[in-house]
Amino acid sequence: MKKLFLYCLGLSSLSGVAAIAQEPAYFVTYTHYMEEPGNLDLEFSGTSGIPRNGQRAYIAPYIELEYGVTTRWTTEFYLEGQSTSGNSTVFTGWRWENRYRPFGGEHWINPVLYLEYENVNEASRIQKEIVGEGPDLTSPNSLLRPSHAHELEGKLILSSNYHDWNISENFTFEKNFSESEGIEFGYAFGVSRPLGTIASGGDCRFCRENFVVGAEVYGGLGTTDGFGFGGAPHYIAPAIAWQISDNSALRVSPGIGLNHESNPVLLRFGYSYEVRGFGNKLARMFGARR
Numbered sequence: 001m002k003k004l005f006l007y008c009l010g011l012s013s014l015s016g017v018a019a020i021a022q023e024p025a026y027f028v029t030y031t032h033y034m035e036e037p038g039n040l041d042l043e044f045s046g047t048s049g050i051p052r053n054g055q056r057a058y059i060a061p062y063i064e065l066e067y068g069v070t071t072r073w074t075t076e077f078y079l080e081g082q083s084t085s086g087n088s089t090v091f092t093g094w095r096w097e098n099r100y101r102p103f104g105g106e107h108w109i110n111p112v113l114y115l116e117y118e119n120v121n122e123a124s125r126i127q128k129e130i131v132g133e134g135p136d137l138t139s140p141n142s143l144l145r146p147s148h149a150h151e152l153e154g155k156l157i158l159s160s161n162y163h164d165w166n167i168s169e170n171f172t173f174e175k176n177f178s179e180s181e182g183i184e185f186g187y188a189f190g191v192s193r194p195l196g197t198i199a200s201g202g203d204c205r206f207c208r209e210n211f212v213v214g215a216e217v218y219g220g221l222g223t224t225d226g227f228g229f230g231g232a233p234h235y236i237a238p239a240i241a242w243q244i245s246d247n248s249a250l251r252v253s254p255g256i257g258l259n260h261e262s263n264p265v266l267l268r269f270g271y272s273y274e275v276r277g278f279g280n281k282l283a284r285m286f287g288a289r290r
Contacts, residue, residue, distance in 0.1 A: 024166070024190075024192065024212070024214075024241065025190075025192045025212045025213060025214040025239035025240055025241040025251060025253070026168070026188075026190045026192065026214065026216050026239055026253075027045070027128075027216070027237070027239065027251065027253050027268045027270065028127075028128065028129060028130070028170075028188045028190075028216055028218040028237075029168050029169075029170055029188040029189065029190030029216045029218065030099070030112065030114065030155065030157045030159070030168065030170055030188075031157070031159040031166055031168045031190075032101060032110035032111075032112050032157065032159035032168075033159075034068060034071065034072065034073070034074045034099065034101060035066050035067060035068035035074045036068045036276070037068045037069065037070055037071055037279070038068060038276075038277055038278060038279035038280055039067070039068050039274055039275065039276050039277065039278060039279075040065065040066070040067050040274070040275040040278035040279075041064070041065075041066040041067075041272055041273070041274045041275075042063075042064070042065060042272065042273050042274075042275065043063070043064040043066070043270055043271065043272035043273075044061065044062075044063055044064075044270070044271050044272075045061070045062055045063075045064065045126075045268070045269065045270035045271075046059055046060060046061040046062070046126075046268070046269055046270075047059070047060045047062075047125060047126050047127050047266065047267070047268050048060070048266075048267045048268075049125070049137065049263035049265070049266050049267075050263055050264050050265040050266075050267070051137065051263060051264075052260070052263070052264060055137045055138055055263070056084050056085050056086060056087060056137075056138075057084070057085040058082055058083060058084040058085065058125055058137075059082065059083055060080065060081065060082035060083075060092075060124070060125040060126045060127070061080070061081060061082075061126075062078055062079060062080035062081070062126045062128075063078065063079045063080075064076055064077075064078055064272075065077045065078075067278070067279070071101075071104065072100060072101040072102075072104060073098070073099070073100050073101075074098070074099045075096070075097065075098050075099075076096075076097040076098075076099075077094070077095070077096055077097075078094060078095040078096075078097065078128075079094050080092050080093060080094070080095070080120070080124060080126050082123060082124070082125045082126070082141075084140075084141055087140050087141050088140075088141045088142070090121075090123050090141050090145050092120050092121055092123050092124040092125070092126075092145075093118065093119050093120030093121055093124060093148075094118075094119055094120070095116055095117065095118045095119070095120070095128075096116065096117045097114070097115075097116040098114070098115050098116070099112050099113070099114050099157070100112065100113045100114075101113075106161065108160060109158055109159075109160050110158070110159045110160065111156070111157065111158055112155075112157035112158075112159065113154075113155075113156070113157075114153075114154060114155035114156075114157055115152070115153070115154055116152070116153040116154075117150075117151070117152060117153075118149065118150070118151040118152075118153060119148070119149075119150055120148070120149055120151070121144060121145050121146070121147055121148050121149065122135075122136060122139075122144040122145070122147040122148075122149065123141045123144035123145045125137070127266070129153070129155075129172050129174075129186055129188070129218070130186050130218055130219050130220045130232070130233055130235075131153075131172055131173075131174045131184035131185060131186035131220050131221075132174070132184030132185070132186070132220050132222060132223050132232065133220055133222070133223075133231050133232050133233075133261070134219075134220050134232055134233040134261060134262075137263070148178060149176050149178050149179070150176070150177045150178050151174055151175065151176045151177065151178075152174070152175050152177065153172065153173070153174040153175075154172070154173050154174075155170050155171065155172050155173075156170070156171045157169075157170050158170075164193045164194060164197055165191060165192070165193045166190075166191065166192050166193065166214070167190075167191050168188075168189070168190045168191075169187075169188075169189050170187065170188040170189070171185075171186075171187055172185065172186040172187065172188070173185050173186075174186070181223065181225075182223040182224035182225045183223060183224045184220070184222075184223045185220070185221035185222060185223065185227065186218070186219065186220050186221055186232075187218060187219065187221055188216060188217070188218035189216060189217050189218070190214055190215065190216035190217075190239075191214055191215060191216075192212055192213065192214025192215075192239070193212065193213065193214065194208075194209055194211065194212050194213075195208040195209070195211045195212070195213060196208030196209035196210075196211075197209065205244060205245075210242060210243040210244075211240060211241070211242055211243070212240070212241040212243075213238075213239070213240050213241075214238075214239050214240075215236065215237060215238045215239060216236075216237050216239060216253075217234070217235070217236050217237075218234070218235055218237070219232055219233055219234030219235060219258075219262075220232030220233060220234075231261060232261060233257065233259065233261040233262035233263075234257070234258040234259055234261075234262060235255040235256060235257055235258060235262055235266055236255070236256050236258060237253045237254065237255035237256065237266070237268070238253065238254065239251065239252070239253035239268075240252055240253070247273060247274040247275075247276060248271070248272060248273045248274065249270075249271070249272045250269075250270070250271050251268075251269065251270040251271075251272075252267075252268070252269050252270075253267075253268040253269075254266075254267050254268075255267070255268065
């Protein structure tokens, strides 16, 4: 698994060119947009936290492999790790995510059902979502890594388009089957829009329509043993996505911690490259071998 993680890191760094049409600016909030059927999206992302007293600076990279199974079903596989200043670098696990749209077409509110299996350890810090009281940012990796978690995470995703704006709300619940604990909850809310809606003539990389700007608010909501905002990290995060080419994107989001449980700044970055027609190419390759 470690070799596969390093291989994917190298693959992402060599992909060389980068925002997909409708590429959302969000990192935590999900919209109703799905990957096109047969397309494979490769993304290298990272989360870096600037610490408070008692915490250590870290960077947590992760690889995403997203595939469009149908127009209403997208599946995604993650590999993740983290490196903590003055501590160590560790592989923290993998995740398998599935998103399904019950209804086709565009509606006033577009619901999406989300289910993810996580096989990670307690050193995980990518914070793709924040539930419960958030990750442990003070303990050394030597204490966190041996503690493994087999978790099932669900989301209710609600997403709407109003004129040029996207408005999305996510409610998250997560159950750790490796520990005798309650269900953890979290939330995310995002708004975004493209800077321009009319395409410019010619091959323009810095035109307004190639940029999507927005902001999201996300955090934990405690557990079934103690539901609420208190004791959990909360962030507000401006975000921008830049469409560099027809099949690649770059995203950046500096999150600002809203309470003592948060990092003062949580910097997120991501680069994606879409391989169009991947499913057909794979089928032809195996068909030729037969």
